[in-house]
Amino acid sequence: MRILVTGVTGLVGNLVARRLIANQHQVRALVRDNKKLAQARDTFGDAVMGDLTNPASLSHAVKDMDVVIHCAGLVGTGRGSRDLYTRLNVDGTRSLVEAARAARIRRFVQVSTVGVYGTNTFKPDVSEETPYSPSTDYPNSKIDAEKAVLSGGVPYTILRPYWITGGGDRFLIPQVGRLLMNNEFTFIGNGRQEWSLSAAENVASAIVLAATHPAAENQIYNVADGKVQIAETVRVIAEALGVPMPTKRSSVLSVTFRSLLNQAESNPARISVDLFFPLWRGLTINADKIRRDLGWAPVIPWQESVKVGTLEWKRAQKM
Numbered sequence: 217m218r219i220l221v222t223g224v225t226g227l228v229g230n231l232v233a234r235r236l237i238a239n240q241h242q243v244r245a246l247v248r249d250n251k252k253l254a255q256a257r258d259t260f261g262d263a264v265m266g267d268l269t270n271p272a273s274l275s276h277a278v279k280d281m282d283v284v285i286h287c288a289g290l291v292g293t294g295r296g297s298r299d300l301y302t303r304l305n306v307d308g309t310r311s312l313v314e315a316a317r318a319a320r321i322r323r324f325v326q327v328s329t330v331g332v333y334g335t336n337t338f339k340p341d342v343s344e345e346t347p348y349s350p351s352t353d354y355p356n357s358k359i360d361a362e363k364a365v366l367s368g369g370v371p372y373t374i375l376r377p378y379w380i381t382g383g384g385d386r387f388l389i390p391q392v393g394r395l396l397m398n399n400e401f402t403f404i405g406n407g408r409q410e411w412s413l414s415a416a417e418n419v420a421s422a423i424v425l426a427a428t429h430p431a432a433e434n435q436i437y438n439v440a441d442g443k444v445q446i447a448e449t450v451r452v453i454a455e456a457l458g459v460p461m462p463t464k465r466s467s468v469l470s471v472t473f474r475s476l477l478n479q480a481e482s483n484p485a486r487i488s489v490d491l492f493f494p495l496w497r498g499l500t501i502n503a504d505k506i507r508r509d510l511g512w513a514p515v516i517p518w519q520e521s522v523k524v525g526t527l528e529w530k531r532a533q534k535m
Contacts, residue, residue: 219427220278222246222268222312223287224256227384228327231420232285233260239424246277246288268308274315283427284316285325289361290354292387293489294479298353305357306364313368324370325427328362330378330438330501331355338493340410343502344376344436352489373426375419377439378501379494382416382521389525391491392453397533398484402464404471407447409498412440415521418514425510437506441514446495452519456526468496 219236223229224245233243237260245256245263256263266277268288278284290296290304309326316324333342334349350356365372381388395401422439426432454461466474475485476492493499506512 217282217428218242218244218280219283219285220244220246220281221285221287223289224260225252226287227416228380228419228423229287231416232287232423235420235424244277244281268311269303271311271315274312275318278315278319278321281319281321283323283325284312284321285423285427286312287327293352293354301353301357306360309361310364313364313370317369321370323427323433324365324368324372325423326362326365326372326374327423328358328374328376329355330376332359332362332376338497340498340500341502342438342500344438344505371433373432374436375423375426375439376437377414377419378412378499380414380416380419382525383528384416385525385529387490389453389522389529391487392450393457393526393529395485395487396454396457396459396462400485401450401462402466402471403447403462404466404468404496406465407445407450409446410443411446411494411499412442412501413444413449413518413522414440415514415516415518417516417521421515422506422512425512429510431509435509438501438503439506440501440503441518443500444518446498449522452522453526456523457530
């Protein structure tokens with residue numbers, strides 16, 4: 217198949233493109249930065265300039281392609297204004313879908329997030345049938361992006377991964393790692409709450425299946441390796457960093473005032489909304505559907521992926 221991949225300079229998009237090539241597919245990388253174009257061509261063989269905020273640039277990108285895999289976007293809470301999330305994640309996705317429809321693309325694969333479930337994630341074992349629940353700007357933009365895909369007139373597959381971790385992790389490992397190194401990590405409650413982790417390599421394999429498996433057409437899939445106790449995740453990160461396992465436990469109220477409401481860089485105890493709610497309530501995802509429909513199963517153990525990602529982050533901090 218001839219497959220356009222966006223977000224190839226990011227953690228997941230890069231792995232997806234490499235896996236597709238290994239599986240003998242023809243990959244075209246969409247690159248926004250002209251300085252990275254030559255490197256993308258060297259790596260993937262075919263790369264074109266394009267910008268999600270410039271619809272005219274996308275028509276050339278999708279020409280002669282069979283499938284579009286959309287991994288690009290502004291990821292995580294608090295990384296920009298509501299307008300920026302809308303322009304990149306909603307309007308950008310809509311423009312790409314429109315270009316795909318005009319080019320008669322056979323399938324559009326949208327990489328979304330379990331954040332679209334919002335406060336419904338407070339319930340355990342969240343399935344794909346769980347309705348949208350708007351919350352903050354980032355997940356709200358992904359809800360609207362999904363709606364653009366669903367109504368776009370192109371066969372689709374939507375994937376909703378959670379806590380993508382491993383080498384290149386910019387969210388879970390850096391936050392927990394910083395708190396551990398500053399001796400500021402605290403469990404909210406006993407730490408026995410569970411959350412679902414997704415090794416980046418396993419998410420990439422799920423995306424490739426979503427793009428190529430006949431049964432994936434017009435389906436929505438959660439993606440998660442499995443359910444893990446929060447304390448066990450923290451233990452793996454602490455061991456990789458060579459620091460003691462934390463024992464501090466705090467109430468949700470104290471963490472709210474000490475860490476969540478004070479986002480100043482000078483506050484060593486600060487945590488993001490993305491980390492606060494799972495630490496408090498846990499967050500587990502039901503990914504049975506993708507296992508049943510597509511035969512997907514995680515290959516890389518989450519412990520290995522978290523360890524590799526932690527050691528990489530530690531080197532980057534020059535510790």
